[in-house]
Amino acid sequence: MRLIGKEEVENIAIGASLLGTGGGGDPYIGKMMALQAIEEHGPIQLLDITELDDDDLVVPLAMMGAPTVMVEKIPSGEEALVSFRELEKVLGKEIKATMPIEAGGVNSLLPLALAARIGLPVVDGDGMGRAFPELQMVTFYLNDVSTTPMVLSDEKGNSMVLNTINGVWAEKIARSATMVLGGSVMNAIYPMTGKQAKDSAIYRTLTLEEKIGRTIKEAKKNKQNPIDAVLSLLGGYRLFTGKVVDIERKTDGGFVRGTATIDGLDNDKGNNCYLEFQNENLLAKTDTEVLCMTPDLITVLDTETALPITTEGLRYGARGTVIGIPSDEKWRTQKGIEVAGPRYFGYDYDFTPVEKLRERVRENDEISVGN
Amino acid sequence: MRLIGKEEVENIAIGASLLGTGGGGDPYIGKMMALQAIEEHGPIQLLDITELDDDDLVVPLAMMGAPTVMVEKIPSGEEALVSFRELEKVLGKEIKATMPIEAGGVNSLLPLALAARIGLPVVDGDGMGRAFPELQMVTFYLNDVSTTPMVLSDEKGNSMVLNTINGVWAEKIARSATMVLGGSVMNAIYPMTGKQAKDSAIYRTLTLEEKIGRTIKEAKKNKQNPIDAVLSLLGGYRLFTGKVVDIERKTDGGFVRGTATIDGLDNDKGNNCYLEFQNENLLAKTDTEVLCMTPDLITVLDTETALPITTEGLRYGARGTVIGIPSDEKWRTQKGIEVAGPRYFGYDYDFTPVEKLRERVRENDEISVGN
Numbered sequence: 001m002r003l004i005g006k007e008e009v010e011n012i013a014i015g016a017s018l019l020g021t022g023g024g025g026d027p028y029i030g031k032m033m034a035l036q037a038i039e040e041h042g043p044i045q046l047l048d049i050t051e052l053d054d055d056d057l058v059v060p061l062a063m064m065g066a067p068t069v070m071v072e073k074i075p076s077g078e079e080a081l082v083s084f085r086e087l088e089k090v091l092g093k094e095i096k097a098t099m100p101i102e103a104g105g106v107n108s109l110l111p112l113a114l115a116a117r118i119g120l121p122v123v124d125g126d127g128m129g130r131a132f133p134e135l136q137m138v139t140f141y142l143n144d145v146s147t148t149p150m151v152l153s154d155e156k157g158n159s160m161v162l163n164t165i166n167g168v169w170a171e172k173i174a175r176s177a178t179m180v181l182g183g184s185v186m187n188a189i190y191p192m193t194g195k196q197a198k199d200s201a202i203y204r205t206l207t208l209e210e211k212i213g214r215t216i217k218e219a220k221k222n223k224q225n226p227i228d229a230v231l232s233l234l235g236g237y238r239l240f241t242g243k244v245v246d247i248e249r250k251t252d253g254g255f256v257r258g259t260a261t262i263d264g265l266d267n268d269k270g271n272n273c274y275l276e277f278q279n280e281n282l283l284a285k286t287d288t289e290v291l292c293m294t295p296d297l298i299t300v301l302d303t304e305t306a307l308p309i310t311t312e313g314l315r316y317g318a319r320g321t322v323i324g325i326p327s328d329e330k331w332r333t334q335k336g337i338e339v340a341g342p343r344y345f346g347y348d349y350d351f352t353p354v355e356k357l358r359e360r361v362r363e364n365d366e367i368s369v370g371n
Numbered sequence: 372m373r374l375i376g377k378e379e380v381e382n383i384a385i386g387a388s389l390l391g392t393g394g395g396g397d398p399y400i401g402k403m404m405a406l407q408a409i410e411e412h413g414p415i416q417l418l419d420i421t422e423l424d425d426d427d428l429v430v431p432l433a434m435m436g437a438p439t440v441m442v443e444k445i446p447s448g449e450e451a452l453v454s455f456r457e458l459e460k461v462l463g464k465e466i467k468a469t470m471p472i473e474a475g476g477v478n479s480l481l482p483l484a485l486a487a488r489i490g491l492p493v494v495d496g497d498g499m500g501r502a503f504p505e506l507q508m509v510t511f512y513l514n515d516v517s518t519t520p521m522v523l524s525d526e527k528g529n530s531m532v533l534n535t536i537n538g539v540w541a542e543k544i545a546r547s548a549t550m551v552l553g554g555s556v557m558n559a560i561y562p563m564t565g566k567q568a569k570d571s572a573i574y575r576t577l578t579l580e581e582k583i584g585r586t587i588k589e590a591k592k593n594k595q596n597p598i599d600a601v602l603s604l605l606g607g608y609r610l611f612t613g614k615v616v617d618i619e620r621k622t623d624g625g626f627v628r629g630t631a632t633i634d635g636l637d638n639d640k641g642n643n644c645y646l647e648f649q650n651e652n653l654l655a656k657t658d659t660e661v662l663c664m665t666p667d668l669i670t671v672l673d674t675e676t677a678l679p680i681t682t683e684g685l686r687y688g689a690r691g692t693v694i695g696i697p698s699d700e701k702w703r704t705q706k707g708i709e710v711a712g713p714r715y716f717g718y719d720y721d722f723t724p725v726e727k728l729r730e731r732v733r734e735n736d737e738i739s740v741g742n
Contacts, residue, residue, distance in 0.1 A: 086534075156536055156540070157535075157536045158533075158534065158535045158536055158540050158544065159533075159534045159535075160531050160532060160533045160534065160544065161531060161532035162529075162530075162531045163457075163529065163530045163531065164528075164529045164530075165527055165528045165529055169527070169529050172551045173529065173531065173548050173551050173552065176547040176548060176550070176551045177544050177547060177548060179547070180543045180544050180546075180547045181540075181544065
């Protein structure tokens with residue numbers, strides 16, 4: 001257990017947004033909520049997963065909704081509390097700790113805000129190691145942790161307890177309720193034992209997020225290239241550098257879907273990169289090659305500042321560097337790829353790890369150079 | 372308390388369908404479920420509202436969904452039981468009796484089927500005295516009985532407990548969940564005390580339905596006009612007689628909306644009647660006059676058999692007699708008209724009781740005759 005305060009939260013916000021692969025909501029909102037809660041209630045206890053007792057009740061907190069809506073509708077924190085208290089009633093057991101469900105600007109930081117407010121420890125882990133758009137896209141689901149009972153609350157005072165036959169139904173029902181309720185809700189979801197958390201969660205996501213933020217800041221202070229520094233930390237790849245020249249984006253069925261076109265600069269001059277997203281970036285390709293695909297991570301960093309740009313923040317003229325990061329091995333299993341691989345999202349590709357795709361790109365470059 | 376068996380159920384099915392004003396679902400399905408349950412478990416205890424203790428827990432059972440879907444998806448009864456047991460858990464109290472939420476082919480009879488199956492008494496009353504398309508359109512709501520906690524279950528095994536700030540939100544959330552879940556669900560809804568039932572319910576709806584069915588049958592046996600007989604029983608009016616020549620109908624947002632055009636026969640020859648419906652018939656008018664409007668009851672009876680025709684059953688060429696029946700006084704209050712009057716459904720008319728509209732029609736006819 002260690003305590004985390006404002007400086008850690010600032011760094012976590014940066015790292016969460018980077019692992020959030022363009023989705024996961026505006027890091028500013030989550031950060032403000034967490035900072036304010038620390039201001040009022042003091043630092044937060046961060047628990048390593050190994051510190052959980054096997055029968056502790058751990059409940060992830062997740063905001064659900066399209067990030068476009070989250071920007072307009074800042075949650076009070078009261079909804080999260082309602083969801084937790086209701087779930088405790090349903091389960092007849094006290095919640096021992098919360099945990100982020102995913103890495104992302106909002107969903108990494110909201111559990112911290114709730115934790116500070118009610119003095120609950122936060123588990124240093126999550127269910128994705130990145131962000132994904134649907135509720136069943138978590139390693140908990142891959143490990144057969146039940147999505148429900150889950151409680152979903154809105155800021156108006158409406159709440160519902162769901163019991164579904166599987167996570168896909170939970171996703172469908174909760175998504176439709178979210179839209180009816182005005183676009184975003186707070187979910188107490190995937191209630192699990194300490195044992196289940198140990199078996200299924202991705203470990204130390206918050207610590208990694210904090211390191212990412214610190215690495216970027218320190219590189220800048222030391223006049224090093226912050227993108228190089230963060231790629232070295234994460235074992236990632238620089239996929240493409242350019243300028244955003246076109247964005248198509250629409251809110252559809254509770255998701256933000258779209259494509260961004262990036263016109264190459266520097267080494268990529270003369271080339272285009274196309275980013276396909278559905279809340280999160282899911283596929284990066286050029287006219288001739290696929291650069292990276294889900295479940296591997298695709299993030300756009302501001303080429304100057306190395307700060308992550310969400311799909312919402314992508315603007316015409318923005319100079320961005322697209323990076324690719326291998327996903328956790330849990331996602332690269334057959335079940336992981338079924339649940340969150342390219343075909344699930346309608347892209348007609350077999351999943352190929354980003355490191356393999358890089359080899360091919362390098363070979364092609366060598367052939368081109370040799371010609 | 373009296374016991375009701377198969378013959379009573381047959382009559383109730385006819386009366387429920389008539390009071391169902393075109394909606395409330397296919398009377399065949401509800402009847403079959405109730406008859407089968409009586410076959411297996413014996414007759415059902417029907418309780419007069421006055422027999423309830425003030426602190427008894429009474430829970431209406433209501434199927435929600437578009438009647439088009441109900442026709443294709445016959446419920447097993449298991450969903451209803453799940454909803455009742457879940458609600459008992461939430462409230463920590465045993466349910467003493469159930470009650471129909473509305474008069475209608477399905478929703479009058481499903482509570483009987485559940486009651487027979489689990490040996491629960493049924494209260495002789497309902498929340499509408501007719502059928503209406505939305506959950507807040509009940510006299511319970513007019514009397515401030517809370518719509519929630521309510522439990523909604525589907526045939527797949529999904530369920531949800533709703534707690535909403537009012538009935539309109541319950542309607543919105545449940546409607547959207549219903550659509551996601553495949554078009555129809557079973558709701559345990561408006562849990563109330565015996566005292567609340569006494570204050571807010573419409574009394575003796577099942578007994579009235581039974582009388583309607585018996586009146587139609589006996590009139591036919593005695594070679595009397597069954598439509599005259601039923602109008603005399605209900606204090607209703609013959610509004611229009613003709614042949615269905617056009618039907619527009621679409622399933623939209625969980626409702627069946629449409630218009631039927633009826634070409635006049637006999638006294639109405641040369642005239643057209645237009646029936647506007649949204650699950651239920653809500654407005655009947657000719658080219659020059661409004662004949663009847665919600666919350667008053669508008670039902671189409673087969674001109675030959677006097678059996679009610681649902682909006683689903685309206686077919687080109689069908690010969691129908693449109694009748695109008697004054698609604699319960701609870702609906703004719705300011706709040707009743709706000710909740711279920713013509714303007715709520717988008718018709719630009721002030722509510723005028725059917726008996727007033729009939730006077731006007733008669734005056735106009737006399738003027739015409741005088742010319």
